[in-house]
Amino acid sequence: MSTGEPDDVARLRAALASLQGDGQGSVDAGRIFDAVQGQLSIAEREALVEELLANPDAAEAWRLARELAPETVPETAAEPPSWGVSKWLAVAAALVLTAGVGWMVLRPAPEPIYRGQPPAIASALPADAPLPRAQPVLRWTGLDGGRYRVRVLTPELDVLEESDELSTPQYTVSPETLRRVPPGGRIVWQVTAQTPGGAAMVSPAFSTPIE
């Protein structure tokens, strides 16, 4: 269902994610990490899932756990070896002051690979400039060998049109869609990219005024 999921699922996901907490609530991100990694009992995981609807901060932390955490993290690993904490952390507390220097010494020589690279898809349109009706081309930052689908929506999030699969990072909005948008009105658009390796990447939703 992840690849052939119903058309409305992305919209429902985005709508649910738009519920913002006050950001002040206490969220146990470590426990949520445990649940997503399958480290808690089933009953404990269910209880956390139940909390997601009532607590947008917890839901946000859950999404971050899903999006950021490695798919699998071994319970134990050869690297690093296990340590006992209490025997030596008192000394480590003093050394933390020099951790910044230590970082520079200890960091691996190659460029670090951060999760999320290559860069996210970004709009390549001039910021907040109206899209000309004579040349209504949406553009975004491309990925090497990427293929794209574009969804164009009203500000009320009704789908106006969806593209076929595209091999270049641009899409011309149809005249039918333009006729449905009043002068000065806006469209919302979002790109889903498929990399040559099969990974999917979804852009933020961009809001663009129409001339």
Next chain:
Amino acid sequence: MVAPLATDSRWAALAAAMARAVRRQCPAWLADHAQDIAQAALAKVMAQDRGGEGERTLTSFYIHRVAHSALVDEIRRRKRRPEVPLEGMSEEGAEARPFEPKAAGNPETDASFRELGAAVRDCLTAAKRERRLAVTLYLQGHTVPETARILGWDAKRAENLVYRGLADLRQCLMGKGHRP
């Protein structure tokens, strides 16, 4: 203060492992702050030790867990800060932010999302428990196999519950005047 060689070496190994765990999870838009986050994560390890959790074995899983908590804290802190506009960050194209369902700060669009989101929440809250669990995870972005794994179900059961739960949700939303 001079640390004994063995302890110094262990500390260096922990610091390096924590740095790797942070880098492995850090979104690119936050990469410039990975060092600070790794230090915050190390401070968490020490704070938990002082909290009396005793002789803890620092496994790779534990280090990733603490690194993740520090990252989430930092991301949430930045989202609370009004001087960091999310839409500005996404337009600059230099980061791979997890998908944010924002339409470049358009108030009307945000309001529409929130209104629909509140209706989704209300419908799911009133749904049958197993369907609610299944659809909640599915709408958090999990696939059906992931949903099955987290809830300890087999894939077929998870698929059925997601399918039926989504059908219920659409019907409920229609009843509230929303087109799913």
